[in-house]
Amino acid sequence: MSSANSSRAWLATRAPIWRTLAETGERLRLRRRASVDEALRTLDSYRGLARDLATARQQLPGSGITAALESIYAAFHALINRPPHNTRAAIALMFRSEIPAIVRSLRQPLLWVTLLFTLSGAAGWLLISSYPKLISLFASQQMIDQVETGHLWTEDILNITPSSILSVRIFSNNIVVSALALCAGIFYGLGTFYLIALNGLLLGTAFAFTRQYGLDGELLNFILAHGLVELSIICLAGAAGSALGESLIRPVDGNRRESFQLCAARCAKLLVLCTLLLVGCGLIEGFVSPDPEFPFISRLVIGVCYWFVMWAALTGRLYGRMAVPGSAS
Amino acid sequence: MIDAPTPQPADPDRYVITSATGVDVVVMLAGTGSRSYAFVIDWHIRLLTALAWFLCAALLINGQLSLRGQTPSKTYMFAAVVPALVIYFLYHPILEIAMRGRTPGKRMAGVRLIARSGGAPSAGALLMRNVFRLIDCMPAFYLVGLIATFISSQHLRIGDLAAGTLLVYDQDRNVKSLTQLGALAAHSQLDAAALDLVNDVLARWSELGEGNRRAIAGSLLRRLDARLAEPELAGLGEEALKSRLLALLKSGAPGT
Numbered sequence: 001m002s003s004a005n006s007s008r009a010w011l012a013t014r015a016p017i018w019r020t021l022a023e024t025g026e027r028l029r030l031r032r033r034a035s036v037d038e039a040l041r042t043l044d045s046y047r048g049l050a051r052d053l054a055t056a057r058q059q060l061p062g063s064g065i066t067a068a069l070e071s072i073y074a075a076f077h078a079l080i081n082r083p084p085h086n087t088r089a090a091i092a093l094m095f096r097s098e099i100p101a102i103v104r105s106l107r108q109p110l111l112w113v114t115l116l117f118t119l120s121g122a123a124g125w126l127l128i129s130s131y132p133k134l135i136s137l138f139a140s141q142q143m144i145d146q147v148e149t150g151h152l153w154t155e156d157i158l159n160i161t162p163s164s165i166l167s168v169r170i171f172s173n174n175i176v177v178s179a180l181a182l183c184a185g186i187f188y189g190l191g192t193f194y195l196i197a198l199n200g201l202l203l204g205t206a207f208a209f210t211r212q213y214g215l216d217g218e219l220l221n222f223i224l225a226h227g228l229v230e231l232s233i234i235c236l237a238g239a240a241g242s243a244l245g246e247s248l249i250r251p252v253d254g255n256r257r258e259s260f261q262l263c264a265a266r267c268a269k270l271l272v273l274c275t276l277l278l279v280g281c282g283l284i285e286g287f288v289s290p291d292p293e294f295p296f297i298s299r300l301v302i303g304v305c306y307w308f309v310m311w312a313a314l315t316g317r318l319y320g321r322m323a324v325p326g327s328a329s
Numbered sequence: 330m331i332d333a334p335t336p337q338p339a340d341p342d343r344y345v346i347t348s349a350t351g352v353d354v355v356v357m358l359a360g361t362g363s364r365s366y367a368f369v370i371d372w373h374i375r376l377l378t379a380l381a382w383f384l385c386a387a388l389l390i391n392g393q394l395s396l397r398g399q400t401p402s403k404t405y406m407f408a409a410v411v412p413a414l415v416i417y418f419l420y421h422p423i424l425e426i427a428m429r430g431r432t433p434g435k436r437m438a439g440v441r442l443i444a445r446s447g448g449a450p451s452a453g454a455l456l457m458r459n460v461f462r463l464i465d466c467m468p469a470f471y472l473v474g475l476i477a478t479f480i481s482s483q484h485l486r487i488g489d490l491a492a493g494t495l496l497v498y499d500q501d502r503n504v505k506s507l508t509q510l511g512a513l514a515a516h517s518q519l520d521a522a523a524l525d526l527v528n529d530v531l532a533r534w535s536e537l538g539e540g541n542r543r544a545i546a547g548s549l550l551r552r553l554d555a556r557l558a559e560p561e562l563a564g565l566g567e568e569a570l571k572s573r574l575l576a577l578l579k580s581g582a583p584g585t
Contacts, residue, residue, distance in 0.1 A: 007521035008514045015511025022504045029429070029449075050350035063525045065510065068503035070355055077346065077354045078448040165406045176463070183464045186487055257490060264491035268457040 007059060014052055015065075018072055021045050025075040032085045046076045092319070094269050100316035102270050103236075109246070110239035116193060117200040117235055124204025132212060138205045147213050154222050154290055163286040171282025174230060178237035178274050182244065182267055186260075189245020196238040203231075225299040226285040228307040233274045233281070236314075240267040277310050341482050344495060346447040354447050356497040359440040361478045364486075364496055368471070371434030375420035383413035422459040426452045430494070439502075442494045454492040461488035506532065513578055523553055527578050534571060546570040553577055 028034055028042065053073050056066040103110075128135055135144060143153045157166065177195070184191025210216045244263050251259030288294055288302060312318035346354040386409035387393075390402075424432045429449040430442030442458075444450045450458070465474030465486045474486035483495060510528055517524055530537075530545055537545065547565075550557055550573055557573075565573065 003520065005520075008517065008519070008524065011521040011524065012511055012514035015507045015514065019504070019507045019511070022507070047350055050348070050352040054352050060522050060525065063522055064503045064506060064529050065521065065525050067500045068507050071500035071504050073352070074354045074356055074447060077348055078443070080349075081446055081448050083448075083451075162403050162406075164403060168406075168411060179460050180463050183461050186461075186464055186491075261491060261493045264457050264461075265453065265493070268453050268460070271460065272456075 010055070011065065018049075018052070018069065021049065022068075022072045022075070025072060025079060028079055029075065042076065042079060046073075046080055049073045049076055095273070095313070096316050096319045098266075098269055099273050100314065102240075102266050103314045105266075106236070106239045106243055106270075109242045110236060113192075113196055113238040113242060114235045117196050117231070117238070120197040120200030121204035121207075124201040124206075125208040126204075127201075128205045128208035129211075132209070135205060135209045138202055139209065144209075147210060147215060150213060150215070152210065152215055152218050152222065154219075157290045163290075165286075166290070167282045167286025170285045171279045174233075174278045174281060175275050178233055178278060179271065181234060181237040182241045182271060185241030185244030186248070187245070188249055189242045192238050192241030192245060195241075196235070199234060221296055221299060222289050224296070225288045225294070225302045225306075226281045228303045229277055229310045230281045230285075232307065232310060233277055236270070237274055240270055243267065273313060277313065280306065280309075344483065344497065346445075348447075356443065356447070356495070357500075358483055359438075359496040359498050360484050361475065363438050363440050363498070364478060364484065365475075367432070367434040367438035367440055369434070370437050371420065371432050374433055375417050378420075379413040379417040382416055383409050386412070421462070422456055425450075425455045425459070430455070435496075436499075439499050440496050441499050443497055445493050445495060450492065450494045454494055458488040458492035458494055461486075461491045464488075517578060517580065519553065519577065524578065527553070527574055531571070531574055531578065539567070542567055543570065546574055549574065550577070 024042075024045070028038065034042070049069065049072060053066070053069045056063070056069050060066050124138075128138075146153050146155075161169070177199075181192055181195045184195055207216050207219060210219045244260065244267060247253075247259045247263035248256055253259045253262045284302060284306065288299065294302075309318065342358050342360070344356050344358050346356070348354050387405070390405050390408060421432065425442065428436075435441055442450055442455070444454060462474075465471055465477070465488055467473045471486075474488070477486045477490075478484045481490070485495070489495065506528060510524060513524055513528065514521065519527065527549060530549065534542060546567075547562055547570065550562060550570065551559075554573070554577060
């Protein structure tokens with residue numbers, strides 16, 4: 001038989017099979033589970049496709065037939081290497097073991113980021129205490145006017161916006177800030193440090209400015225219920241961002257790209273928990289913090305209790321994980 | 330875990346993934362053009378959907394589009410504003426996860442996302458890819474992302490680097506033509522390569538420019554149909570060339 005005849009016969013017999021395999025592959029791709037028979041048939045088909053593709057690459061390089069086979073083969077490769085679906089177990093594992101392990105690995109950057117935040121806060125305080133006029137660099141004229149007349153800018157907030165809307169707005173903003181603190185680590189950690197320092201500076205200047213008008217107590221009263229967790233989460237996101245920067249400066253898992261990718265995947269899990277905690281913060285900031293009905297002690301209890309919930313979630317104890325001997329968390 | 334990297338071919342637009350069968354999986358990486366095209370389509374879809382939702386909800390709640398003289402109510406915020414913002418800002422992560430690395434725009438541009446292992450990216454990877462839009466969209470018009478796709482060898486934006494995803498071309502069009510090719514192979518006298526070539530030219534006939542159509546069809550007929558003399562070929566019009574190619578495809582013998 002001539003080569004033209006054999007290639008034509010090969011195409012005539014195999015093309016319908018490839019088309020059926022393409023449809024089977026698409027059907028299996030859309031399904032979460034496959035039976036043992038289906039899995040074994042898929043493996044057989046995968047091997048058959050590999051043989052056909054090798055032939056096509058040799059006999060028909062650059063042809064549409066080879067391109068089609070490449071596509072079906074890639075789809076089968078993805079099917080064969082698909083991780084098992086067990087979302088519930090994966091989520092439980094993430095919250096119980098993976099996130100606590102990530103938090104433990106971030107202890108050192110967390111310490112440095114918290115120090116940076118505190119020092120920036122102190123710098124902001126000193127700056128405004130020494131040069132009060134510089135507050136115009138950090139606050140809007142409307143805010144300055146309100147404080148100068150003896151009122152905090154947060155006082156009438158509930159008269160303008162309902163608590164539920166306020167909560168959504170606040171937690172969306174906080175989630176974006178945390179995500180940005182993490183992502184800015186791509187600039188070798190400098191972006192993260194800038195964001196953390198800026199947030200610390202703003203807090204310090206706000207306290208120094210309100211203190212000049214005797215409103216610092218009221219500001220503390222406002223911040224207490226939600227601020228403990230909110231600021232901790234921002235520092236945690238900053239620590240994750242600095243780890244991301246370090247993965248680029250000093251790659252330890254393969255090359256720079258691989259190291260960065262692995263670090264980002266770890267930080268993504270932490271960001272999920274941070275997002276959930278920030279939703280809680282937003283709800284407290286929308287419903288509790290601006291409400292004058294809540295006394296100082298209630299705010300303190302809410303703030304401290306929520307901080308302990310955060311600590312338990314970060315260490316895995318919230319989900320019944322036992323403490324690992326020898327690991328302080 | 331990241332597997333040991335597979336040696337990559339010299340062609341920067343091809344990405345090779347090692348397979349257990351010993352036959353590597355080769356995918357074609359999408360460039361900045363296809364990426365931008367998909368994004369522009371998606372951007373229009375999400376903007377129009379968000380606007381449509383907002384306008385319909387606002388009309389139903391207020392009876393008018395304006396809020397003049399009113400403070401926005403909770404119903405208005407939660408039924409009109411928040412869903413519209415959710416549609417606009419969460420379009421990419423939600424659809425990419427639901428459609429396993431595809432969006433309507435990517436589908437129309439003929440591209441999809443894959444993990445570096447060749448499979449569909451995980452939900453976590455897709456979320457990370459989208460969180461990094463915060464950096465990619467800086468300072469405006471996705472400038473950072475655009476520069477990253479220009480300078481990276483695999484045309485990756487920073488979100489792709491962080492998530493370990495690749496944007497590759499879908500080659501579904503070729504798969505769809507397989508049935509037809511199989512049926513043609515059963516009756517045609519042409520070998521598989523010529524069959525594939527003629528079929529491809531006929532499938533793209535209307536997309537080709539007039540001059541190109543004549544040149545390609547003439548060149549194919551000259552090679553495949555020995556009975557056709559040069560003066561006769563030169564005298565054939567476009568439709569005649571097409572019917573000759575069709576006849577060649579179906580029987581291997583030129584029509585008269």
